[in-house]
Amino acid sequence: MAEAPLRVAVIGSGPAGFFTTEHLLRQERPVSVDLFDRLPTPFGLVRGGVAPDHPKIKSVTRVYEKVAAHPAFRFFGNVTAGRDITAEDFARHYHAVVWAVGAETDRRLDIPGEDLPGSHTATEFVAWYNGHPDFRRCQFDLSQESAAVVGVGNVAMDVTRILASDPDELARTDIAAHALAALRASRVRIIYLLGRRGPAQAAFTNPELKEFGELPLADVVVRPADLALDPATRAALEANPDREAEKNLKTLHGFVERGLLGRPRRIEFRFCTSPLRLEGADRVERIVLGTNRLVPGDRGVQAVPTGEEESVPVGLVFRSVGYRALPVEGVPFDTIRAVIPNDRGRVLHGPGGTVVGAHYVAGWIKRGPSGVIGTNKPDAAETAERLLEDAARGALPTPAVPAPDAVHDLLRTRGVEVVTWADWQALDAQEVAAGAARGAPREKVTDTGEMLAIIRGARQRR
């Protein structure tokens, strides 16, 4: 008799979920994977996070489409794990569950005025311009002339670049139509990009920095004094040469040499500065910055305040200081690191609960919000290998109801409208066709109800 497939549920169809699925389906032993997502659309941050003007990064979806074509793959879109299907249900229907749910919220600055109108998280803005259904109604007052972006990671670079971009160029991307219209009307002219440490410690990568130099509407301003290396940085770079930091310093020097070109917008870097508070009567009117100096510390070069302050008028603030994962119902959570405690992907008993059934983690919920899309491939492989090892030594519980159709039946009885891969393909085709009208790769549908209506229409035609 043929070996019964190992049934795995993967939760979250972003890079971590898809790379885990790919690894599991590549095995000789039969494995079937049901990939769940709370949205009707797949691809997680590739759809909802990667900047619209970075189509090459998004082309990884072609790899995921090949994974989805595997006969042992099924997509369960529009299904919220923990609500529509519980941890107990997963244990009844699957040998193992892999949580690849990413990091859905943001770290906070914890400074006065952080919640004033006009102060936003960068991730909200990103999700808005990428047409994420939960963020389509967000409002950003782009009538303001100055904005500050706090943090100098790649998300901060994306936000700054989108604010400084030529809307005619953005129109040729898959940016959400509501965001394109708002950005066309934008009056934002100055964007301060604030790093608490120096340029050698910036988290952005060099291609993203160089892209600023190619923005047709924006000058890039760097204070020459910010580029003079302090003793702590010099010693750190001598001890541990950092190619990326060297490239970034060279690019920043290039911006100083280039000077102002008389362009209508300005990106202004400020290093060694931390926001102390946001001030304004009813909304953000200014950001008060504290100057830092750099000193050697346990975790590399650290910023310490000098006590000097400066007030900069801004009407918008985007806090871009990193994502933070949310706990998953029924699974332990390390609230300090904001990850599910795990050993190379195997969920461990720990603070927040004991695990029932076989649970694994991959991606940002496993290791924290760092790395590029490709980082998730080895990360997912590590997790999938632990799962397969456990299966090989007979350590996985046998599901009480292994019949594949039982999951669809269960969700149907609960009134959940499951979006299958064929459904998504129909929506995808519609988005691509609509995008062609404006010379864009796609025009995203941003409302879940509208997505489902398109899908139902396509089902009737099938």
Ligand code: NAP
């Ligand atoms: P990130 O790379 O971790 O950067 C966070 C930034 O926030 C750092 O500059 C950090 O400074 C700063 N920060 C943290 N706490 C702060 C505070 N209290 N005050 C001031 N600054 C503070 O995070 P991210 O930009 O959200 O990106 C997440 C991951 O996605 C990264 O791995 C990134 O490379 C990746 N990503 C890649 C791309 C791309 O490939 N194009 C695009 C977007 C995102 P310190 O270093 O001093 O802590």
